[in-house]
Every structure is written in structure tokens, then in C-alpha cells.
Amino acid sequence: MTNGARSVDELRGELEVERTLGWLFFDIHRLLAKAFETRSKELGLTRSQWRILCVVDRVPGGQTQTQLADMTEIEKAPLGKILDRLEDGGWISRKGHPSDRRARLVYATSKIEKYMPELAAAAKATFAQTLQGMRQGEVKDLIAQLQRLKRNLGGADE
Amino acid sequence: MTNGARSVDELRGELEVERTLGWLFFDIHRLLAKAFETRSKELGLTRSQWRILCVVDRVPGGQTQTQLADMTEIEKAPLGKILDRLEDGGWISRKGHPSDRRARLVYATSKIEKYMPELAAAAKATFAQTLQGMRQGEVKDLIAQLQRLKRNLGGADE
DNA sequence: GCAAATTAGTATACTGGATTACAATATACG
DNA sequence: CGTATATTGTAATCCAGTATACTAATTTGC
Numbered sequence: 089m090t091n092g093a094r095s096v097d098e099l100r101g102e103l104e105v106e107r108t109l110g111w112l113f114f115d116i117h118r119l120l121a122k123a124f125e126t127r128s129k130e131l132g133l134t135r136s137q138w139r140i141l142c143v144v145d146r147v148p149g150g151q152t153q154t155q156l157a158d159m160t161e162i163e164k165a166p167l168g169k170i171l172d173r174l175e176d177g178g179w180i181s182r183k184g185h186p187s188d189r190r191a192r193l194v195y196a197t198s199k200i201e202k203y204m205p206e207l208a209a210a211a212k213a214t215f216a217q218t219l220q221g222m223r224q225g226e227v228k229d230l231i232a233q234l235q236r237l238k239r240n241l242g243g244a245d246e
Numbered sequence: 247m248t249n250g251a252r253s254v255d256e257l258r259g260e261l262e263v264e265r266t267l268g269w270l271f272f273d274i275h276r277l278l279a280k281a282f283e284t285r286s287k288e289l290g291l292t293r294s295q296w297r298i299l300c301v302v303d304r305v306p307g308g309q310t311q312t313q314l315a316d317m318t319e320i321e322k323a324p325l326g327k328i329l330d331r332l333e334d335g336g337w338i339s340r341k342g343h344p345s346d347r348r349a350r351l352v353y354a355t356s357k358i359e360k361y362m363p364e365l366a367a368a369a370k371a372t373f374a375q376t377l378q379g380m381r382q383g384e385v386k387d388l389i390a391q392l393q394r395l396k397r398n399l400g401g402a403d404e
Numbered sequence: 405g406c407a408a409a410t411t412a413g414t415a416t417a418c419t420g421g422a423t424t425a426c427a428a429t430a431t432a433c434g
Numbered sequence: 435c436g437t438a439t440a441t442t443g444t445a446a447t448c449c450a451g452t453a454t455a456c457t458a459a460t461t462t463g464c
Contacts, residue, residue: 105385106369110278111297112392115319117275118421119399120268136450139269154412161273166451168414173449190412190459211264218398222391227263230391233384234270240376241277276451283452294420312442324421326444331419348429348442 123217127210131203132177136162138207140170141179145200150193152185161243281375285368289361290335296365298328299337303358308351310343319402 121135133141143159144151153171157164171194174180178199185191219227279293291299301317302309311329315322329352332338336357343349377385 105389106373107300109373109385109389109392110282110293110369112389112396113271113275113278114293114297115401116392116396116399117271119396119401120271122422123399124268134449135268135272139272142265152412162450163452164413165415165453170450185412188412188460192413211268215264215267218395220398221394226391227267230388231263231267231270233380233388234267234274236379237376238270238274238277240378241274241281243273243277280452292419310442320420321422322443323423323445328420343442346430346442350443 120214120218124210124214127213128207131206133179133207137170137174137177137179138211140167141174141196141200144174144180144194145196148195150183150195152191152193154191156194278372278376282368282372285371286365289364291337291365295328295332295335295337298325299332299354299358302332302338302352303354306353308341308353310349310351312349314352 124135124138128138140156140160140162143156151159153164153167156171157167160167162170171180171182175182178197181195181197182192183195185193222230282293282296286296298314298318298320301314309317311322311325314329315325318325320328329338329340333340336355339353339355340350341353343351380388
């Protein structure tokens with residue numbers, strides 16, 4: 089902080105990187121969601137729902153909601169609502185934990201098997217579009233950079 | 247697409263890049279919002295509100311809501327709600343358009359002048375944290391890559 | 405063993421996106 | 435003109451995220 093007294097106009101002009109970079113993440117996030125949901129619309133799954141579903145799907149033995157919340161870094165309250173909708177749609181089921189009566193274990197139903205090809209195709213098409221014109225090495229570097237930013241912001245490392 | 251009939255497990259395994267990259271944008275977006283809002287909380291401005299406010303601030307002559315929606319690529323309806331809150335907070339004012347009775351022109355009030363130093367500091371601190379350990383050239387390259395992705399997804403070029 | 409602290413999940417309130425539908429006004433055109 | 439079409443802004447509804455507070459059940463610790 090070397091600034092003695094900066095004018096408002098000076099401050100306005102100094103924020104170029106912040107203005108550009110910050111909203112790129114915001115915009116790409118929104119555009120990605122839109123691109124994916126357009127392709128998978130007939131299944132009625134939003135991107136967030138799919139994210140949760142993928143994590144549920146990877147652990148056949150079932151997980152508690154708290155474990156899911158930790159893995160996705162989504163708070164338990166909104167996670168519960170997303171699970172409600174997934175359950176309504178028949179994508180998951182919840183069963184009481186055998187030894188902890190507070191907890192409920194979340195499982196993927198067989199519905200995911202049926203629609204996985206469609207969902208995988210939607211995801212692949214979305215990223216083929218997103219990454220068009222980039223070499224594989226560039227993609228790898230980009231991922232590494234983004235993971236660094238995420239760590240810098242205090243995010244978990246996956 | 248060379249796949250004849252892929253198993254569900256094969257499909258599950260193939261989506262590594264999609265799984266990693268897609269949610270990095272999602273996570274960074276959330277973490278950025280949180281980092282900024284923690285720093286600027288006492289002003290009561292959220293990141294989205296600040297985004298809109300910056301755009302309003304750059305055109306002293308006032309803009310219609312439709313122009314603002316085009317510039318930020320936010321739909322008119324949600325934009326209107328954000329403007330409502332900014333107006334409630336005294337950050338902007340809306341006046342009827344002189345020649346088009348449907349339209350209202352949006353102006354920044356003088357409140358922004360008073361708090362710009364604080365907001366600029368919050369933005370700069372947030373990005374100093376986010377980009378720590380990166381060289382200037384890397385930041386420039388990253389921005390270029392992200393702009394390419396945004397274009398690929400059909401976003402405007404700024 | 406029993407009270408206190410912790411944990412699992414839900415409820416509620418608020419912000420902010422998209423989408424759809426709509427009233428009021430402007431504009432274009434036959 | 436006068437009617438059809440565009441556009442401006444708003445309302446209502448939905449999904450998703452944050453934060454806070456709460457109930458019920460489980461551990462912990464004395």
C-alpha cells in the first residue's frame with residue numbers, strides 16, 4: 089500500500105485485471121451450466137444435480153450426507169435439497185444408517201446406468217465445444233493453473 | 247465417436263477432464279465470491295451488485311436496463327431485481343427516459359465515490375490472494391485462455 | 405452412568421441466477 | 435392513419451447457493 093491519496097478515477101482505472109479475470113470465472117461458469125443443461129435437458133438434471141449424482145455413483149456402498157457435503161464442499165442444507173430433488177426423480181435412494189439412527193446413507197439407483205451414456209455424451213460434447221482449438225498440453229496446464237488458484241483461495245485440493 | 251457399445255463403467259472412467267475442469271470453474275467462482283464479500287461485507291454489497299455497479303458507474307450519462315443487460319449478459323428480469331437492491335441501498339437512481347416512456351435510465355449516485363477506495367482495496371486484496379505465486383506473464387496467458395473458452399461457449403468478447 | 409459437547413440432517417430466510425409471461429409503449433408498414 | 439410487431443421493464447416461479455438456528459441422536463468426559 090504505497091498510495092497516499094488516490095483519486096477515485098485513478099482507483100477506477102487500476103482494476104483492469106480484477107475486472108477482467110473475476111468475471112471470466114463467473115461467465116464461464118454460467119455458460120458451461122447452460123451448455124450442459126441444454127444438452128441434457130430432456131433428462132431433467134441440472135448441472136449441480138449431476139455433480140452430486142456422480143459423487144454418489146462412485147461409492148456403491150452408500151455415503152452419509154455429511155460425507156457428500158465434505159466431498160463436494162457444498163453445505164449440508166442445500167445439499168439436502170438437491171438430494172430431495174434427485175430422490176423425487178428416482179436417481180438416488182436414502183436408507184437409514186444401520187448403526188447411527190441420525191444418519192441416512194445415500195445410494196445411486198439403477199436409473200443412472202440407463203442414462204449414463206446420454207449424460208456422458210452431454211458432458212463430452214460440452215467440453216469438446218469449450219476446449220476447441222486447445223492442445224492437450226494446454227488443457228493440462230490450464231487445469232494446473234486453476235487448481236493453484238483454487239488452493240490460493242482456500243479450496244480443498246481434491 | 248468410435249465407440250460401438252461402451253460399458254457404463256467405461257463411460258464413468260472416461261470423464262476425467264470433464265469432472266475436473268468443469269467444477270474448477272464452479273468452485274473458483276464460489277470461492278472468489280466468498281473472498282470478496284468477506285472483505286467488503288460492511289458495505290453490504292455483494293459481488294453481483296458490485297459488478298452491475300461498476301458498469302453503471304462507467305457511463306455517467308445513464309443507461310437503460312436493456313443496455314445494462316446486454317453489457318453484463320444477465321437477463322433483464324434478474325438484473326431488475328439486483329437494481330432494485332442497489333436502489334434501496336442508495337447506490338443508483340433510476341429516472342424516466344426523456345423520450346421513451348417505457349424506459350428508465352440508470353445512474354450511479356455519489357455514494358460510489360465515497361466507497362470506491364474500500365471496494366477497490368477489497369478487489370485488489372482478493373486477487374492478490376488468488377494470484378499469489380503467479381508471474382505477470384502467466385496471469386496474462388491465463389486470461390487469454392479463459393477468454394478463448396468463453397468465446398467457445400458463445401460468450402461475448404467484452 | 406449421566407450431563408455436556410458434538411454431529412446428522414432439516415427448516416427458514418435471503419441473494420441471485422434462468423425462464424416464462426405480461427402490460428405498456430414505440431415503431432414499422434400496408 | 436391504424437394495425438401488427440418490437441421492445442422496455444416487471445412479476446411470478448423455479449433452482450441453487452449462503453448463513454443461521456434447530457431437533458434428534460450419539461459421543462465424550464467426569
